[in-house]
Amino acid sequence: MHAFRLIALAVAAAVFSGAAAAAGPKVVNGPGEDPKCFKPWTASTKFFQWPAKKGPYRFALANGFVGNTWRIQMIKMAKAYAATPEMKAQLKEFKIVSTGTDVAAQIAAVDNFINSGYDAIILQAVNPTAFAPVIKRANAAGVVIVPFDNVLDSDQVMMVNEDQTGIGAQSGEWLMKNVKNHNGKLLEVRGLPGNSVDRDRHQGFRNVVEKGGAKFDIVEVVGNWDDGTAQKAVADAVSVHKHFDGMFVQAGSTGAVRALMDAKHPMIPVAGADENGFRKLCAAHAQDGLLCASIGQSPGLVAISMKAAVAALQGKVMPQLISVPIPSASYPDIKAGENFYPELTDNFFTTNEFPACGVNLSAKDIMANDEKNN
Numbered sequence: 001m002h003a004f005r006l007i008a009l010a011v012a013a014a015v016f017s018g019a020a021a022a023a024g025p026k027v028v029n030g031p032g033e034d035p036k037c038f039k040p041w042t043a044s045t046k047f048f049q050w051p052a053k054k055g056p057y058r059f060a061l062a063n064g065f066v067g068n069t070w071r072i073q074m075i076k077m078a079k080a081y082a083a084t085p086e087m088k089a090q091l092k093e094f095k096i097v098s099t100g101t102d103v104a105a106q107i108a109a110v111d112n113f114i115n116s117g118y119d120a121i122i123l124q125a126v127n128p129t130a131f132a133p134v135i136k137r138a139n140a141a142g143v144v145i146v147p148f149d150n151v152l153d154s155d156q157v158m159m160v161n162e163d164q165t166g167i168g169a170q171s172g173e174w175l176m177k178n179v180k181n182h183n184g185k186l187l188e189v190r191g192l193p194g195n196s197v198d199r200d201r202h203q204g205f206r207n208v209v210e211k212g213g214a215k216f217d218i219v220e221v222v223g224n225w226d227d228g229t230a231q232k233a234v235a236d237a238v239s240v241h242k243h244f245d246g247m248f249v250q251a252g253s254t255g256a257v258r259a260l261m262d263a264k265h266p267m268i269p270v271a272g273a274d275e276n277g278f279r280k281l282c283a284a285h286a287q288d289g290l291l292c293a294s295i296g297q298s299p300g301l302v303a304i305s306m307k308a309a310v311a312a313l314q315g316k317v318m319p320q321l322i323s324v325p326i327p328s329a330s331y332p333d334i335k336a337g338e339n340f341y342p343e344l345t346d347n348f349f350t351t352n353e354f355p356a357c358g359v360n361l362s363a364k365d366i367m368a369n370d371e372k373n374n
Helices: 002-021 069-082 103-115 132-140 164-178 196-209 227-241 253-262 276-288 301-313 363-367
Strands: 026-028 047-049 057-063 091-098 120-123 144-147 159-161 185-190 217-222 246-249 270-272 292-295 321-323 328-330
Touching: 057 069, 057 103, 057 301, 069 091, 069 301, 069 363, 103 120, 103 132, 120 301, 132 144, 144 159, 144 301, 159 301, 164 196, 164 246, 164 270, 164 292, 185 196, 185 227, 217 227, 227 253, 246 253, 253 270, 253 276, 276 292
Parallel strands: 057 091, 057 120, 120 144, 159 321, 185 217, 185 246, 246 270, 270 292
Antiparallel strands: 026 047, 292 328
């Protein structure tokens, strides 16, 4: 009986030890791994460290919505980056699923990856508040989850992003400088409802344009970050309101500007995203009054997230929130061959190189892939 108790205690200790080892990251002191690439968001950002795990690893990308060109290019870039010598050596498997805008479907997909023994899950979250239980389940299983772009309202998971509130604020500041009538009307073309990116950019924009004495009348429409949807939304807004003095477009900028042109609306200052087509139009029509700020949210964030997940699995010290610089170009410095490409499609997003991280994929490498689940 005594021997049996000793064996039982030993088994229990082993189980407890295994659970503890898979209890997620420890909060540790910095500095973290490669700060030029994995830059902490602020000086107060905490640092995580996971137990080191031997590779190669099983990775998954759990995407939600895939109905716009940014998401399509993001998936293509994930596949292209996974095929580079650097990442190929680290990956045993790379699975991609897109589940649409259904939060429950995306949570189910993430749970499936956790239960199937994947090492890391790169997450484009449908909702910023719904994943707290999933994070706990991932930590209990020793799975590294890395939300990016549409991140979570949580400091319990490593995330990669640009400052979305900052993008909205920069857009608002540029319009304040370039719109002449501060008692006029602005059109705000928002993104996909329910996402943290849409919320934060909207808030950053409003924080700027609703302060400082300006009395803009701001009209909001939903563009879903999609050219076709944004074009129709802007066309409908112009039909109803007749005239705008400036426009802020989260994405879908090419379609939004084309709607102005189709309606023969006078050219106005437009703060948009970094679509190649938008920059083509800006360069071609600057003399007609189309003054532009093109502020990018690169689909290449997915590659930085994958690189960060590998470092975390290797036991490196990582910032809880990794800050990626905001790339931008504005009038009069939008120039062919430098920050837009006449020979590429309008749907190509122009900012995909991260020299500090050694991520430098060509347009040819990216566009050779598809956006299908695999």
